[in-house]
Amino acid sequence: MLIKLSYLLLAGLTNGSVYGLIGLSLSIIYGSSRVINFAQGEFAMLGAMCAFFFMVSASLPWPLAMLAMIVVVVLAALALDYGIYRPLVRRRAAPLTIMIGTLAGAIILYGLAFVVWGPEQKFVPPVLSLEPLRIGFLITNSQQLSLIGLFIFFLMLTWYILYRTRFGLSVRATGVNPRTALLMGIRSERIVQFSFMFSAFISGVAGMMIGPLLGGNVGMGLLLTVKGFMAAIFGGLGSPFAAAAGGLAIGMMEALMAGYGTSLYAEPSIFVFILMVLIVRPYGLLGDYEAERR
């Protein structure tokens, strides 16, 4: 009984960390620009595919491959910022138009990746071992465990940047009211640019670590965007931490539902549950709390 529950909690934590990482990155961009970036999952896809390219095709050791991968995803984020976000904002486009712009960006990134890597599944080499690892009575592997560690690390890093630095204060101020922030001397375009780059960095690293477990393919971004978006909506879109908590909650619900209920209906049941929560709390589970904190 305890063994089963422990396995379920570990699985929930692992899957929840993946959803939470994408939700966190989505929310960082939303927090500064009020735009949902539909290309977020594509950054994770680029992370996985670049890991394959630099580690397998270019035979680089993983630290170098990770550096090279970060350069690629950050460049992709800059392209999204300069090519889609800024031109639309400067033409006073509505947020919905900018969101459709990011969707177009996602399709372009997918198309470019398709041309480079083709439609086949790629074996992304693990950074850590995939061999069974025993922790007490639980058996898992280091690569899977690293996702939980990565989630905690990025959560703390984001908290530190946002709440313990003057720069973080500027980011939050831009999110609340970009015009007022601009009048106070904060260059909001730069802040949004940072949030694009930082969230691409988180998603890229997440993609590199997820790739060996999910298998790398150019179509994986959409699934991750959907899960990250669910996490962000469920937790509360305005706050990166609420989105991260939403991801964990979804992961846990999936695991417990699969373990004790019926796994066939786990996904629809969770969607229904999220919908019910949103009817009661339209800003997500922790949305109000974060609104007050601001």
Add this chain to the structure above:
Amino acid sequence: MKRHARILFGSAAIAVLTLGVASASAAPLDLVVCHVDDRSGSAADTGIESLNGLKMLIDPINAAGGIDGQKIKLVTYDTKTDPQLAASFGTRCADDDHGLLIIGGSPSAVANSLVGVANQSKIPLYILAAASPPLTDNANYQFRFGPKVTQDSIAVADALAENGITKVAIINNSVPFGISGAASAKKELTEKGIQITSEQTYDVAATDVSPQIINTMQSDPQVILVYPYPADGARVMRTIRQMGLKQPVIMPRVGMMQAFRDLAGKDADGVLVPSSVDTKRPDVAKFFAQYSKDYAPLAMSPSPVQGYDAGTLTVKVLKDEKVQAAIKAGNLQGARDAIRDATTRLGDFTGLQGTLKGGYDFSKSHHGPTDKGFFVFVSVDKAGKGMEIVDPTKALKAK
């Protein structure tokens, strides 16, 4: 007088033209066969291999002078996993190329589009690998060379029942392939009196599938049946091995795919897959040796033999007396109808696909491979690099 001469001349000209047109339409038809299948995109391998298999049959026949002195003209279209493109190419084959027959449709979506063309343009269609069962429901012009997904399930249920297996657990992903595969397996296993100890579904985006494997383990099955995609199949196998489950694992179709074996590596070893290609048959082994020589080495893929078998039946029907009569009379629709009828008369044959106990059964009421004796079992080995035909009796014993 001048006016009468003009009328006479005009009438004569019209008569000559009419006769000319009439004699032109009576000219024998070309033996146009269209191959309409994916040769790029996600299912590119299936179309490339089926076309290669088809050419291995047709090229020597054409080199020897063709059928009754007429060479088979092969028109090829690449459908790029796009159903709309498939419909457009199928229509071009029927209307512009005056094709007698279409061979193609490896992905079900592409095959489905071609079925629409076949019924609308009344042109026979030989479907290749597509597994969706409804493709040949109430079929008139369409015939299938690849088995339906339900036929895999029948083969698995038969093998389990014959080997005294009474408890099976099913794990599948939550996409249509996984759900329909599991549903068809459940139906066939239940009919054989085999108990389903656990049914587990997982999301393809889940990195950790241990909740499903824990439930499977606790249900204590004798055999585990898995319906995944290649990437999540590798994840399921890794977790099964990681948690120390020793039961035999059967993974229809995906277990043979290169992508699954590459991603799962040594965790793929021992996975059993029902296969419609029996490489222990000397003629099949000879075919694959020749294929390797002509194109590239290939391991047990059904697509080239499906192309070859479709070509074999095409040649048989094109030689048929009634078909030849329609072709020589220049009657295109007559020839197509005659091909459809000849397929049901001549289509009970053993090709390279299947076993010597079961091949194709094309009749008015059955338009596909036989339900029994069509599959052998292969086991993945050499850290996912190899596959070997095995005796299910030995392979289904728990380790």
